[in-house]
Amino acid sequence: MRVDFAPESLEPGAFYRLLTAVVVPRPIAWVSTLSAGGVANLAPHSFCTVASTDPPVVQFTSVGVKDTLRNVLATGEFVVNFAAEGQFAAVNDTATDFPPGVGEFEAVGIAPEPSATVAPPRVAGSPVAIECGLYDTTAIGDCTVVFGRVRHVAVAEEALDEHGHPQLSRLRPLSRLGGNEWGATTVVHDRRRIRYEDWTGGERTEG
Template structure:
C-alpha cells in the first residue's frame, strides 16, 4: 500500500524532511566565500550538482538567505571544495549558524590555501576544489539557486589514478535524511550499451 503526501496539506518542514529523505544521496558542496569586508565563510550545501559542461557550470542552492549566498552576490565568486569523509566533523561544524562576522575557517580550525583565480580561499585539506565566478542566480520560492562558472579546478595528486580522480581515494561524503550522512560504499561499474549493441 502506498501512502499519499500532498505538499499543500502538510507543513513546509514535514515536506522538506520527506524530500531530503528520498532525494538521496546528495553530494555536498563545501562552499567557501569571502564577504565584501573580507571575512571568509565556509558552509556545506547538499543541494548541489553540475549544470553545464560547456561552459563548465556548477550549482548549489541556498535555502533561505545564508552567508554563502550574500557573499556570492556581493563579490561574484566562490569555491566548491570536495567534502571528504576524514573531515566529516569539521564539515558538520561549519554548518553551525555562526554570525556573518565570524569565519568558520577560524572558528573550526580549518586551514586555508589561496585560490588561483578567485578571492575566496580553498580548504587546504580538501582533495578537490572548483574555483567559480558567479554566472547567475535564480530565485525559487524560499530558495536561491547559485550558478557558478568553473574558472579553475585543482585536484590533489594523491587522489588521481592515471590522471583521473579516483572515487576510492576521494571518499566523498553525501547527505541523506534527518541527521544522516552517507559514506563511501561499493561501486557498480556498469557501461552504457549503445542501441546497436542491444541484445533482444
C-alpha cells in the same frame, strides 16, 4: 501499496524533511566565500550538482538567505570544495549558525589555502576544489539557486589514478542523507552503457 504525500497536506518543514530523506545521497558543496569586508566564510550546502558542461557551470542552492549567498552576490566569486569521509566532523561544525563577521575557517580550525583564480580561499584538505565566478542566480520560493562558471579545478594528487583521472575510491566523498544522517561510499558498480547496436536484452524496434 504506496503511501501518498501531497505538498499542500504538510507544512513546509515536514515536506522538506520528506524530500531530503528520499533524494539521497546528495554531494556536499562546502562553499567558501569572502565577505565584502574580507571575512572568509565556509558553509555546507547539500543541494549541489553540475548545471552545464559547455560552458562548465556548477550549481548549489541556498535555502534562505545566509552568509554564503550574501557574499557571492557581493563579490561574484566562490569555491565549491568537496569533502571526504574523514572531514565529516569539520563539515558539520561549519553548519553552525555563527553570527555574521565570524569566519568558519578560523572558528572551526580549518586550514585554508590560496585559490588560483578567485579571492576566496580553498579548503586545504579538500580532495577537490572548484573555483567559480558567479554566472547567474534564480530565486525559487524560499531558495536561491546559485550558478557558478567554473574557472579552475584543483584535485589532490593522491585522488588521481595513473592516468591523471579522479578515482572515487580515492576521493571517498562524504554525502548528505535524510535527517541528521551522513553517507559514505561503500559499494560501487562499474558498467558501461550499452550501444543500441549491441543491445541483446530484448526485441529492438526502429524509430
